[in-house]
Amino acid sequence: MPYYAEPIARLLEELERLPGIGPKSAQRVAFHILKGDDETAHRLADAIVEVKRQIHFCKVCFNFAADELCEYCADHERDRTGICVVEEPRDVVAIERTGEFRGLYHVLQGAISPIDGIGPEQLRVRELILRLEDGTVTEVVVATNPNVEGETTALYLARLIKPLGVRVTRIASGLPVGGDLEYADEVTLGRALEARREM
């Protein structure tokens, strides 16, 4: 005999497809939904359906957007001379939270990874180059992840964009603020030394 009635088993199956949700968390979430009121459950279901209906990719930067343009591309207060290139929409949120960047974004929707069959053609690279054509942009900040795929992508973009006369910069690697030298891996520590600055 199965442990769960069919509708519960079906919900568990769908929940377990979500990232970071294993069988235990799925059970916890399902039983929470079952114990809660109908209205809360319907609000969740509705939010899922609506997010898929209303959110698309921004036609300029490929961030998530509720309209044709995302909130950054549509905002005329933003500095249009700088573009920060990231891998995923979540990285846009991470950069925004710092409050250190006032320009526009470009979401590649991934990083170069030959092993996964992802080359520049599978990413939004062509669209980025097109955005540089009218000469408004003077700096491209490459904020891909500091791992093999992200670094490869950064090098590729630098080689592609520099000849267009646009400055290409890379976010710094180094020790996390509040971190501890003792626990830093040697590659990060090496990068931190290499990028040392005059005090």
Next chain:
Amino acid sequence: MPYYAEPIARLLEELERLPGIGPKSAQRVAFHILKGDDETAHRLADAIVEVKRQIHFCKVCFNFAADELCEYCADHERDRTGICVVEEPRDVVAIERTGEFRGLYHVLQGAISPIDGIGPEQLRVRELILRLEDGTVTEVVVATNPNVEGETTALYLARLIKPLGVRVTRIASGLPVGGDLEYADEVTLGRALEARREM
């Protein structure tokens, strides 16, 4: 400016209400839904709506049930002389997985906790006593949690049921199988000593 478009913010808010889902996991799940296909998202939303529509409490044992009776109460192969009393429907699943119990269940829907204003009247205690009236049941196994509330509930039930001539047993406390004496807390170790058995 908010970091997320309104439909995304709304989905994040609903996801964060779920147990064990913080802002980071909510973002991960939301972006997974956004990147996935429409069909998968609709299957999840639909599973949530359907589980609320189809699942109710079993009218005998108060476990979750797709019909009037839960699968255990409806199953005539189960031993009807024993009832295992648990706090929540998830505990039924935990007991079932052991394969050690072939009787019926009774879900109290909580445990006695004066601090939270939960007394026997807030639990399905009256309904349990009613099930014992016809004399079929000869043993009640109390499998409430081995914490203060669960133990209090167990003691209360024992005092209530024993006078009816029904045997009341309690699941054993002791060291977890595969556990390590060194890491056991002293209360658990004390219980394990107290409940030692002849070899």
